[in-house]
Amino acid sequence: MAKIKIVVAGPRGRMGKEAVKLVMENENYELVGVLDRKNEGKSLSDVEGFTNENAIVYTDIHKCFTEQKPDVLVDLTTPEVGMEHTVTALEYGVRPVVGTTGFSSGDLNKLENLSKQTGLGCIIAPNFAIGAVLMMKFSQMAAKYFSDVEILELHHDQKLDAPSGTAVKTAEMISSVREAKQQGHKDEKETIVGARGANYDGMHIHSVRLPGLIAHQQVMFGSDGQTLSIRHDSYNRASFMSGVRLAVDTVMKNNSFVYGLENIIE
Numbered sequence: 001m002a003k004i005k006i007v008v009a010g011p012r013g014r015m016g017k018e019a020v021k022l023v024m025e026n027e028n029y030e031l032v033g034v035l036d037r038k039n040e041g042k043s044l045s046d047v048e049g050f051t052n053e054n055a056i057v058y059t060d061i062h063k064c065f066t067e068q069k070p071d072v073l074v075d076l077t078t079p080e081v082g083m084e085h086t087v088t089a090l091e092y093g094v095r096p097v098v099g100t101t102g103f104s105s106g107d108l109n110k111l112e113n114l115s116k117q118t119g120l121g122c123i124i125a126p127n128f129a130i131g132a133v134l135m136m137k138f139s140q141m142a143a144k145y146f147s148d149v150e151i152l153e154l155h156h157d158q159k160l161d162a163p164s165g166t167a168v169k170t171a172e173m174i175s176s177v178r179e180a181k182q183q184g185h186k187d188e189k190e191t192i193v194g195a196r197g198a199n200y201d202g203m204h205i206h207s208v209r210l211p212g213l214i215a216h217q218q219v220m221f222g223s224d225g226q227t228l229s230i231r232h233d234s235y236n237r238a239s240f241m242s243g244v245r246l247a248v249d250t251v252m253k254n255n256s257f258v259y260g261l262e263n264i265i266e
């Protein structure tokens, strides 16, 4: 069986490094290139932090795709760059697996349309950790019985986007089963702006950023005399890699647009 040819974008990043390792260690995958902001033309093995990864470093996505003709792009960069990479991938016939968060709903619509037009699979996964996907699904289940909910997401302090992609996806999943409800007292006032967090269909999302944290989320439900908390913690970035593998394998077989791993786990 031919190996799946993969390009990783953001290889020196926290997630990118782990994704490079995943690709290198899987005998069905071949790392044919990486997309970075620097080190054009070098072998990745000559870049600090790497040893035996022979893939070429590209700073130009067009050159990378033209020369390497990859099957899959794994993008772990920033929202603007990730969007540009994903659009370009679909235009070149490369199937995107995107972990990058911070895309707007307009971005997602654009990508869905492009995936349909090209007939290429495209997977956007706000969270690759299977436990986090279950936490979102369990929260959606609980929301049928509890209409009041607060989402607390906690991340390392180098994270660019807030709220996290996972928190946004959780709020969307809850909203799909819950009538919009303005929570809290109707006359409540913030004496310090932002005290009640972000408001999504009346539910509140709170973003904590601290060194020492990795990726954590607690979804808290309340009703008369009881609360229910559903929590997931990622303690390292290896926790995301089984989901990346699932997404890569699925995107090669599936020609549709997928937003969220809950749509592909069995």
Ligand SMILES: NC(=O)C1=CN([C@@H]2O[C@H](COP(=O)(O)OP(=O)(O)OC[C@H]3O[C@@H](n4cnc5c(N)ncnc54)[C@H](O)[C@@H]3O)[C@@H](O)[C@H]2O)C=CC1
Pocket (backbone or CB within 6 Å): 009, 010, 011, 012, 013, 014, 015, 016, 035, 036, 037, 076, 077, 078, 079, 081, 098, 099, 100, 101, 102, 125, 126, 127, 128, 129, 161, 165, 240
């Ligand atoms: N879906 C998931 O399960 C997860 C998603 N993420 C998301 O993945 C993204 C990356 O997260 P981290 O690795 O923590 O960030 P990071 O800041 O460690 O890595 C981002 C990398 O992108 C690179 N980059 C920036 N512009 C680029 C360009 N034009 N071309 C190529 N590379 C470029 C940077 O040099 C950096 O190495 C974020 O959006 C984050 O929210 C993070 C963890 C899990």
Ligand SMILES: O=C(O)C1=N[C@H](C(=O)O)C[C@H](O)C1
Pocket (backbone or CB within 6 Å): 101, 126, 127, 128, 155, 156, 159, 160, 161, 163, 164, 165, 166, 167, 214, 215, 216
């Ligand atoms: O930036 C991170 O670290 C993470 N980002 C994703 C998100 O925004 O939800 C996934 C995970 O929470 C880690």
